[in-house]
Amino acid sequence: MLRTTFRHKVEEALSSADVQLNGSRPWDLQVHNDKLYSRVLSKGSLGLGEAYMEGWWDSPALDQFFFRVLRSQVDSKFKPVQELTCNIRARLQNLQSRQRAFEVALRHYDIGNDLYEKMLDQRMIYSCAYWRDSDNLDEAQEAKLDLVCRKLHIEPGMRVLDIGCGWGGTARYLAEKYDVRVVGLTVSKEQAEHGRRICGKLPVDISLQDYRSLEDKFDRILSIGMFEHVGYKNYRTFMKCVRHNLKDNGLFLLHTIGGSQSTTRTDPWIDRYIFPNSMLPSKKQICQAAEGVFTLEDWHNFGPDYDPTLVAWHDNFCTSWQDLNTRYDESFYRMWKYYLLSCAASFRARKNHVWQIVFSPNGVLGGYQCCR
Secondary structure (H helix, E strand, O other): OHHHHHHHHHHHHHHOOOOOEOOOOOOOEEEOOOOHHHHHHHHHHHHHHHHHHOOOEEOOOHHHHHHHHHHOOHHHHOOOHHHHHHHHHHHHOOOOOOOOOOHHHHHHHOOOHHHHHHHOOOOOOOOOOOOOOOOOHHHHHHHHHHHHHHHOOOOOOOEEEEEOOOOOHHHHHHHHHHOOEEEEEEOOHHHHHHHHHHHOOOOEEEEEOOHHHOOOOEEEEEEEOOHHHOOHHHHHHHHHHHHHOEEEEEEEEEEEEEEOOOOOOOOHHHHHHOOOOOOOOOHHHHHHHHOOOOEEEEEEEOHHHHHHHHHHHHHHHHHOHHHHOOOOOHHHHHHHHHHHHHHHHHHHOOOEEEEEEEEEOOOOOOOOOOOO
16 A cells, blocks of 8 residues: 555656656656655655666656656655755765865776777767757867867967866867967876876876866966866865966856756765766856956856767767676666766756856956857
8 A cells, every 4th residue: 555655656746747657658667666666755866866777667768758857847846854964964064175076086087988988079078069060979079179269269379277177188179279288187097197198298287186286377277077076165265276376367267067056965866876076056156156256258058068968978878888898787887878868858958057157357358259
């Protein structure tokens, strides 16, 4: 009787998103274990994700399933008590302190360059591509890098800082295409070693270093897909560090995923299995952190472009699975598919966004010339 009640509650919630239990449509949820209902009701998104990893349920089109769930805000109906515990922990501790800064690298970015080489574009850019005039991932990522450089008005001979430089693809692009000197910072050993290798004799210096320990001066600073690891307790510190290392006539571009509401933590499943100690900033949190430090020159939202980016990564991952399955097991395969397609759905549903924001220290005289 109790199990029937649990099923009814889940079924009723999903009906508002036009999702059926054991239905025939690609986005319907196929249940393989009836304990799923109580697990979702007691553990929310963490229970749902773990149950998928263990094969308790499937959906032929995970992205379509999550799009309907997120667009209809069904997820807001499942808020277990343990999420309150996560909120309290995030408020009491600095989850993104200097001591914790390298944890995400060990658990995510350092798990294997072979995985990312197969999944990403030829430059290994692990952030949202720009699809306006592109029809494949390589072109869309290069278009994003070109957009960043044009927004920063980069000129030959400049010194540029890349905070969160990934595998060095952006730094190499900057040095080759714009004839600038680049310093890249990353907390990932695997990324640093790969970046140094591909940049070779180019004027690029990639350092395994937290942003808070930098003391230097640059003409331009950019940070692409790293701010999600900074944490709300450190947003102000981050902005001040950037300003301290930026020349008075410089420009700073921040590229980050953003959330519609201010929060202090990320989704519990994402935190445990994908990006530990991460969180998405809101517009309010970014502006409060930058107030009195920078002048906001331009704000560009192209969040829907992350949907095709993540779908392309998913397709590359699945196509390459036969080359990867000797190092990663079936649980990892399901976890990674769940990660990529649920995130694609979050951008498709406009629950999450991608922002490129340009700041200047004192305001650009005569006005900043923006581009798209």
